[in-house]
Amino acid sequence: MSNHKIALVTGASRGIGREIARQLAELGQTVLLGSRDLGRVQAVAKELAEDGLDVTAIQLDVNDPESIRAAAKWVEAEHGRLDVLVNNAAIIPEGDTAVSEIAANVLRQAFETNVIGLVGVTQELLPLIRKAPGARIVNLSTSLASFTQVADPASRMSTVRTLGYNSSKAAANMVTVMLANELRGTDILVNAADPGNCATEMGGWDAPRTASQGAAVAVHLATVPADGPTAEVHTDTGRLPW
Numbered sequence: 001m002s003n004h005k006i007a008l009v010t011g012a013s014r015g016i017g018r019e020i021a022r023q024l025a026e027l028g029q030t031v032l033l034g035s036r037d038l039g040r041v042q043a044v045a046k047e048l049a050e051d052g053l054d055v056t057a058i059q060l061d062v063n064d065p066e067s068i069r070a071a072a073k074w075v076e077a078e079h080g081r082l083d084v085l086v087n088n089a090a091i092i093p094e095g096d097t098a099v100s101e102i103a104a105n106v107l108r109q110a111f112e113t114n115v116i117g118l119v120g121v122t123q124e125l126l127p128l129i130r131k132a133p134g135a136r137i138v139n140l141s142t143s144l145a146s147f148t149q150v151a152d153p154a155s156r157m158s159t160v161r162t163l164g165y166n167s168s169k170a171a172a173n174m175v176t177v178m179l180a181n182e183l184r185g186t187d188i189l190v191n192a193a194d195p196g197n198c199a200t201e202m203g204g205w206d207a208p209r210t211a212s213q214g215a216a217v218a219v220h221l222a223t224v225p226a227d228g229p230t231a232e233v234h235t236d237t238g239r240l241p242w
Helices: 015-026 038-050 065-079 104-130 163-182 211-222
Strands: 006-009 030-035 055-059 084-087 136-140 189-193 232-235
Touching (some): 015 084, 038 055, 084 104, 104 136, 104 163, 136 211, 163 189, 211 232
Parallel strands (some): 006 030, 006 084, 030 055
16 A cells, blocks of 8 residues: 555635645645535645645535535545545634523534534544554644633633534544544544634634644644554643643
């Protein structure tokens, strides 16, 4: 089997997802850019390809099981395996809202994309991931999902009132750990990456970190060696207490 890596990044049409795709491709990997907006992600793929990177745009809506199945079938037909899966696609469906006031439909939206969509994509692609030697799965997380930080009155995280996003990302952390436990004894490592507060369309353009800096955390976990971590959440300074 070739040592060449095949990677798929969801939510790759903008922000951190786009930068993760770029950085993996700069390492020599073939990167599949997944997005529900095919036109937008095709434009991104064209730009990256013009820089000499090996990228392909594919339509992948994490909220649509048929779209997920179609993407998995395409990956199988074209590549036969998947070495790296980065579950980046996510939403923050609410603004600053108290727990006592948040609408149920906002919570449903967050969990549909950030948890159910993540699990659906991973389940569909897992047979292809198992075919790859030393595969890596990276789920994007956040310090806002850290019980340790949110419970600390001295932490800025304790002041951010986005229950849907925070709680769905905390659930995604549990998905990360439980999948890693399921795959212990294989050579597949599963971790979550906290990119930090990055200047993106979703995170706000006044954030202190660049999308490139945030992406580097996920890229590191996507390329850790066989003795690297699994079932952990990491920032670029080490393991996140959560």
